[in-house]
Amino acid sequence: QVQLVESGGGLVQPGGSLRLSCAASGSIFSIRTMGWYRQPPGKQRELVAHITTGGSTTYADSVKGRFTISRDNAENTVYLQMNGLKPEDTAVYYCHPLATGLWGQGTQVTVSS
Numbered sequence: 353q354v355q356l357v358e359s360g361g362g363l364v365q366p367g368g369s370l371r372l373s374c375a376a377s378g379s380i381f382s383i384r385t386m387g388w389y390r391q392p393p394g395k396q397r398e399l400v401a402h403i404t405t406g407g408s409t410t411y412a413d414s415v416k417g418r419f420t421i422s423r424d425n426a427e428n429t430v431y432l433q434m435n436g437l438k439p440e441d442t443a444v445y446y447c448h449p450l451a452t453g454l455w456g457q458g459t460q461v462t463v464s465s
Contacts (some may be wrong), residue, residue: 354378354454356447361459364437372432372459374447385450386423386430390443390461402450403430414440437463 360372372388388400401421402410409421418436423429430447444458 354380354449354452356449356454356456358445358447358456358459361445361461363462363464365465366438366463368437368463369433369435370437370461372434372445372447372461374430374432374456376428376430376447376449380449380452380454382425382428384452386421387448387450388421388430388432388445389448390441390445391458392440392443397446400445401432434461437461439463 355377356374358372358374360370362370364370385402385404387402389397390400391397399412400415401419403421403423411419420433422431442461442463444460446458447456448454
């Protein structure tokens, strides 16, 4: 059974940085585009970024130039480097292999002074 475990969230001041990690068990990681999504308080879950197995990336307009998604296929891990954080980035962040029903438990990111 595939499991996804996100980590790296926390409380950070505006302008700060965090690096999220998502470790995937099982064989699904190597054959799937991986995504980071987030759910702000009181809002719907939204796309943050995708990365294909070959390393091609897609970003939401709101995070372009500030966030970087990457993956380590040998370690079955996908990362989200978040720089220049803003209060509106506050959300629970989830990783998700596309075209599956699999979601991790999420990691809370709070940007506040």
